[in-house]
Amino acid sequence: MAKAKTAYVCSDCGSDHRKWQGQCQDCGAWNTLTEVRLAAAGAASAPAGRQGYAGAVGELQSLSSVQIEDLPRIASGFEELDRVLGGGFVPGSAVLLGGHPGAGKSTMLLQVLCRLATRSRCLYVTGEESLQQVALRARRLGLSAEELQLYSETSLEAVLAQANQHRPSVLVVDSIQVLHSEQVSSAPGSVSQVRECAAALTRFAKQTNTVLIMVGHVTKDGALAGPKVLEHIIDCSIMFEGGSDSRYRTLRGHKNRFGAVNELGVFAMTEQGLKEVKNPSAIFLNRGDVQAAGSVVMVVWEGTRPLLVEIQALVDESNYGNPRRVAVGLEQNRLAMLLAVLHRHGGLQLGDQDVFVNVVGGVKVLETGADLALLFAIVSSFRDRALPEDLVVFGEVGLSGEIRPVPSGQERLQEAKKHGFSRAIVPKANAPRGDIAMDVVAVSTLAEAIEAM
Structure with missing residues (x-):
């Protein structure tokens, strides 16, 4: 029986070494070499009926001749x-x-x-x-x-x-x-x-x-x-x-x-x-009795369904030379980028203001369709003017101030209508094609969106 061989692989760059050493010769990282057991050398040809990593090893065949069967599913109960x-x-x-x-x-x-x-x-x-x-x-x-x-x-x-x-x-x-x-x-x-x-x-x-x-x-x-x-x-x-x-x-x-x-x-x-x-939207829309400034509802798309969540922003005068930018549930770098777009194309200077943003309910929003709602919440808090409770907003904001469309815009509007929202501000390309029984304002630039706001 052939003896199993070992190699030492760097966990950072993946390079191989014949013996252990403190520093990787390729990337220069320290204490990253780990021992890996290599398979013993075997026959060049695979015997009939041999089991491979993904099951039985089959014969060579074309893609069109592969038999396709429906994958059985086992329900988990949830x-x-x-x-x-x-x-x-x-x-x-x-x-x-x-x-x-x-x-x-x-x-x-x-x-x-x-x-x-x-x-x-x-x-x-x-x-x-x-x-x-x-x-x-x-x-x-x-x-x-x-x-x-x-x-x-x-x-x-x-x-x-x-x-x-x-x-x-x-x-x-x-x-x-x-x-x-x-x-x-x-x-x-x-x-x-x-x-x-x-x-x-x-x-x-x-x-x-x-x-x-x-x-x-x-x-x-x-x-x-x-x-x-x-x-x-x-x-x-x-x-x-x-x-x-x-x-x-x-x-x-x-x-x-x-x-x-x-x-x-x-x-x-x-x-x-x-x-x-x-119904996750119901728990994430548990809003207070008094509508406060800096709060707006957005529709995000999670997988195959829309989800309504509330986003809140607090803009306050900074007491330090370096204003704080804090984002909970959103990407920190995207918040800084949108503030620059708001200054350049919206005419609002927030360089001396602390900006705090939070997505209610602990949800992490990963898509860009929340850009417009984020800017609306920031402007609402900065102007200290509350937005209507029946307003829903979604859309992507580009670096040149344009409002870009988002996928599944019609489904988002239908989900908002189902939860009692009657007004919406959306990208122009996501305007409803038919009668949706909502007052929808379609905008193409950030200036138009702030004016509609």
Whole structure:
């Protein structure tokens, strides 16, 4: 049997080294070389029936001759989770669930597996918590746990042996950072351990048609801990967003090979676990009785559905030489850019003002359709004049002051009409084509938008 070889790979640039050293010769980074086990040299030709990374190795064929079948889906029991997944779990897929500590990752997976265990085999591998802790959580949440199988282990070889014996339809590993392989000589949670363990589990899932769900830790910056190749290995990556100080949690898809990305699911954390929020716009539009200046409602597009959220701005005279620019739920650099556009094409000088912007409800807005609503909130706070309660705004603002259209403009207006809004200021290209029973003002420049405001 050929001896397995090892290499040392830089986690920053990916260059290979034959032996360990303190500094990478290519990028100059220190203490970034990690040991990687290489496969032993084998035969040049693949034998018949050999199992590859994505299943059985087939013969060479043209793209048109590949037989296409509908992907079966396994409903999780949560419509919001199925929406993010693209319709449910796909057998043979690898799903990575990340989030901050206390976001509700283990709670959601325990609720999902207790429901799935009534109709299929499920195995929950816990490496961070004991079996008693998991059982106490299930009792506290009032879950039916008679059919769910638990296994407390951190060894990759022991987990794969148990999975081969039990043959589950759904396998949950909580978490991938605590697993370790005996064939990799590094500490659990290191780059090489996470990569090798994730690759071995994903290979098992694809070869046995098992749904694999791995829980991943995040760094202090909110990114998934471990090597970047971990996100390339898996099929679906979803992230829990929302801190422990907020009741609501948002589940957002960042990668999905079986559905749309950037889908958003909203949950509420209660004493009985996570509950679905079927109408997220209603909770994000819980506005006060008195309409204050600096507040406006915008329509953002999350995945395949519109979402109404309130954006607030506070503009106040700065007491320091360097005014502050604070954005919560929005991109900080885009706020600075829009303030420059407002000065150049809107005629408002805010260079001596502190500007604070917040998206109500803890939602993170990633699209550019919130530009016009953001500027409206800033102008409203600066002029100390409240905007109408039945007004909704959306549109992208360009550097030359033009108002650019956004996708799915008609659906956004229909969603606003459904929630009782009667007035809207939108880009000219997103003007309604038919009668929508709303007073819609279509603008093409920032000057026209401020005048309509």
